[in-house]
Amino acid sequence: MAAETIKNVALAKAINESLRRALDSDPKVLIMGEDVGKLGGVFRVTDGLQKDFGESRVIDTPLAESGIVGTAIGLALRGYRPVVEIQFDGFVFPAYDQIVTQLAKMHARSLGKVKLPVVVRIPYGGGIGAVEHHSESPEALFAHVAGLKIVSPSNASDAYWMMQQAIQSDDPVIFFEPKRRYWDKGEVNTEAIPGPLHKAKVVREGTDLTLAAYGPMVKLCQEVAAAAAEEGRNLEVLDLRSVSPLDFDSIQASVEKTRRLVVVHEAPVFFGSGAEIAARITERCFYHLEAPVLRVGGYHAPYPPARLEEEYLPGLDRVLDAVDRALAY
Amino acid sequence: MTVESTAARKPRRSAGTKSTAGKSTTARKPASKDPELVQLLTPEGKRVKNAEYDKYVAGITPEELRGLYRDMVLTRRFDAEATSLQRQGELGLWASLLGQEAAQIGSGRATREDDYVFPTYREHGVAWCRGVDPTNLLGMFRGVNNGGWDPNSNNFQLYTIVIGSQTLHATGYAMGIAKDGADSAVIAYFGDGASSQGDVAESFTFSAVYNAPVVFFCQNNQWAISEPTEKQTRVPLYQRAQGFGFPGVRVDGNDVLACLAVTKWALERARAGEGPTLVEAYTYRMGAHTTSDDPTRYRGDEERLAWEAKDPILRLRRYLEASNHADEGFFAELETESEALGKRVREAVRAMPDPDHFAIFENAYADGHALVDEERAQFAAYQASFADVEGA
Numbered sequence: 001m002a003a004e005t006i007k008n009v010a011l012a013k014a015i016n017e018s019l020r021r022a023l024d025s026d027p028k029v030l031i032m033g034e035d036v037g038k039l040g041g042v043f044r045v046t047d048g049l050q051k052d053f054g055e056s057r058v059i060d061t062p063l064a065e066s067g068i069v070g071t072a073i074g075l076a077l078r079g080y081r082p083v084v085e086i087q088f089d090g091f092v093f094p095a096y097d098q099i100v101t102q103l104a105k106m107h108a109r110s111l112g113k114v115k116l117p118v119v120v121r122i123p124y125g126g127g128i129g130a131v132e133h134h135s136e137s138p139e140a141l142f143a144h145v146a147g148l149k150i151v152s153p154s155n156a157s158d159a160y161w162m163m164q165q166a167i168q169s170d171d172p173v174i175f176f177e178p179k180r181r182y183w184d185k186g187e188v189n190t191e192a193i194p195g196p197l198h199k200a201k202v203v204r205e206g207t208d209l210t211l212a213a214y215g216p217m218v219k220l221c222q223e224v225a226a227a228a229a230e231e232g233r234n235l236e237v238l239d240l241r242s243v244s245p246l247d248f249d250s251i252q253a254s255v256e257k258t259r260r261l262v263v264v265h266e267a268p269v270f271f272g273s274g275a276e277i278a279a280r281i282t283e284r285c286f287y288h289l290e291a292p293v294l295r296v297g298g299y300h301a302p303y304p305p306a307r308l309e310e311e312y313l314p315g316l317d318r319v320l321d322a323v324d325r326a327l328a329y
Numbered sequence: 330m331t332v333e334s335t336a337a338r339k340p341r342r343s344a345g346t347k348s349t350a351g352k353s354t355t356a357r358k359p360a361s362k363d364p365e366l367v368q369l370l371t372p373e374g375k376r377v378k379n380a381e382y383d384k385y386v387a388g389i390t391p392e393e394l395r396g397l398y399r400d401m402v403l404t405r406r407f408d409a410e411a412t413s414l415q416r417q418g419e420l421g422l423w424a425s426l427l428g429q430e431a432a433q434i435g436s437g438r439a440t441r442e443d444d445y446v447f448p449t450y451r452e453h454g455v456a457w458c459r460g461v462d463p464t465n466l467l468g469m470f471r472g473v474n475n476g477g478w479d480p481n482s483n484n485f486q487l488y489t490i491v492i493g494s495q496t497l498h499a500t501g502y503a504m505g506i507a508k509d510g511a512d513s514a515v516i517a518y519f520g521d522g523a524s525s526q527g528d529v530a531e532s533f534t535f536s537a538v539y540n541a542p543v544v545f546f547c548q549n550n551q552w553a554i555s556e557p558t559e560k561q562t563r564v565p566l567y568q569r570a571q572g573f574g575f576p577g578v579r580v581d582g583n584d585v586l587a588c589l590a591v592t593k594w595a596l597e598r599a600r601a602g603e604g605p606t607l608v609e610a611y612t613y614r615m616g617a618h619t620t621s622d623d624p625t626r627y628r629g630d631e632e633r634l635a636w637e638a639k640d641p642i643l644r645l646r647r648y649l650e651a652s653n654h655a656d657e658g659f660f661a662e663l664e665t666e667s668e669a670l671g672k673r674v675r676e677a678v679r680a681m682p683d684p685d686h687f688a689i690f691e692n693a694y695a696d697g698h699a700l701v702d703e704e705r706a707q708f709a710a711y712q713a714s715f716a717d718v719e720g721a
Contacts, residue, residue: 056508062538067497067531074501077486078509094527101491102498105475109487112692113479146693146701170695198699245699 014156018163033085065095090133104147127180137267154218156186178216200250206236291329374647385590391654428615431641435588447499493526503541514599522553542599550614570607582612
């Protein structure tokens with residue numbers, strides 16, 4: 001079969017195409033959420049799906065996040081594969097109980113007899129000038145919970161394929177969508193599966209230091225690497241893609257080569273995924289490291305009003321500053 | 330029946346509407362002698378007529394009545410055995426259903442094989458009706474697993490400890506039944522305490538909006554650990570349904586016949602595409618919340634004695650005897666069967682092995698997880714280090 005490539009497709013549209021494919025190929029796949037029907041979601045990720053697949057499969061739900069996830073669990077018990085949308089990161093918390101106490105644990109509680117293939121889509125992260133509760137990065141709050149898998153694509157191709165893989169997974173997957181990258185365009189080859197869902201990818205090879213990121217921060221790290229290259233520094237950029245499980249083998253391989261690691265995420269540094277990466281990589285690569293693992297991320301303060309978010313979020317200069325500090329050891 | 334038919338249909342009947350008319354004072358305290366309380370058997374064991382619900386038990390045979398009695402007696406015996414096993418240190422905890430046998434057996438026996446049950450952690454009688462081996466229920470209370478049975482083998486979901494969560498699962502499952510075009514129904518159990526949970530309110534909303542075939546069976550046993558129902562609600566619980574657009578009924582939860590009839594009616598509504606129903610089974614938790622609880626700190630004997638006079642098993646026995654539906658031989662045989670059940674449960678619990686250490690890591694994920702694999706290997710190496718010492 002000839003490879004089918006969609007060119008110049010926005011990340012949001014790539015997810016839309018992926019959902020369409022899933023709805024088309026598996027009658028058990030359902031889309032649920034607030035405004036996902038006629039409106040196509042507030043970011044238009046589900047645009048046109050209800051029109052083509054009907055209200056029974058693309059379901060506008062009452063405005064109740066716990067209800068959305070709780071009924072999705074029931075539908076999964078009945079044999080469906082629901083893909084639910086939480087409208088914004090800051091609105092997931094009413095569903096946190098269902099996700100943590102029910103969705104994550106039912107497989108284990110049934111000694112493996114029950115599978116809950118539910119995907120929870122969450123547009124996350126800042127940088128779009130939104131009001132409060134619309135810019136947060138709560139991935140660590142979910143990564144701490146066994147039974148959940150956490151992924152976040154950084155580009156259109158990954159968004160397309162990782163969604164396919166998340167829907168096919170028999171485990172619940174929290175799918176964090178980098179909302180500030182929704183409109184970034186890329187190329188999607190809809191025939192060639194790019195690799196396993198939870199494997200990191202080297203997106204820029206380098207020798208002097210590894211920048212590890214996922215979701216919205218991958219693009220920033222690529223920009224940082226380009227800027228550093230002008231100063232003669234050769235940085236490697238690792239797109240982690242998955243937060244749980246984390247691909248420590250790939251991080252380790254990169255760090256054994258570059259001997260320095262900076263982890264970048266929008267979420268607060270304190271107890272963030274960077275902390276876990278720093279701890280484990282220190283353990284795995286103690287004799288290879290030339291510098292402590294450094295982290296760049298949000299501060300231990302509520303996400304600030306939009307006029308301050310540029311100061312709060314990791315930017316080019318803050319990441320370069322961390323690179324300088326790591327290289328200074 | 331489709332999920333998107335958004336239930337503009339007016340509820341066929343609503344007991345709630347009738348009882349509240351011009352009686353705002355009753356809203357202060359749910360009255361035990363509510364005129365709307367559906368009762369087919371009085372505490373004295375007298376059969377009373379009910380124009381609405383008699384037809385749902387009209388064809389019931391003496392053998393079936395003896396069956397209901399047997400179910401209640403064996404459930405109580407099992408429950409008592411579990412309480413004893415906790416006292417003997419064989420179980421870590423037990424949540425007794427003492428006093429709620431009629432609510433559970435009546436509603437449980439109303440379900441069809443293809444219906445699906447979403448229990449709390451106290452539905453031992455319903456589990457019995459569904460054919461779940463009672464010893465399966467004890468694994469989590471002994472601490473050898475967190476449930477462990479296959480929900481699909483008896484259409485009986487795992488016990489849910491987080492209060493009210495299962496009502497949403499029940500609603501989602503019912504939405505799935507509707508999508509499949511099946512005529513099965515779902516019954517979700519919860520209690521008066523759970524009625525305060527947001528998940529229960531959300532399950533009412535979702536089930537009403539999608540016209541899902543689900544029966545919400547609330548066992549109002551008067552106490553949420555130490556808090557009386559008055560701390561949960563200002564209106565009788567069954568009246569909550571009205572605001573969501575479906576009928577609510579209060580049934581005598583100590584009357585097995587009434588519980589059977591009302592649940593049958595509600596399940597038939599669900600099957601006929603008429604959407605959800607709330608059944609409030611007005612009953613009493615005669616024992617403690619769990620074996621860790623001490624009810625003497627918050628309630629007196631008087632109340633318990635009043636409810637003991639309304640005992641669900643006693644009243645059916647009176648009816649069976651008065652109507653010559655059961656003889657001494659039946660009761661004697663049942664006594665023997667009860668003791669055998671107690672013995673079987675006791676032996677099964679004592680024989681339950683502790684799980685293998687590596688069970689910690691089993692089934693954390695369906696498709697595996699690299700970190701779990703890594704930590705399992707670390708744990709194995711740690712455990713093996715003791716073997717080295719012992720072998721040295």
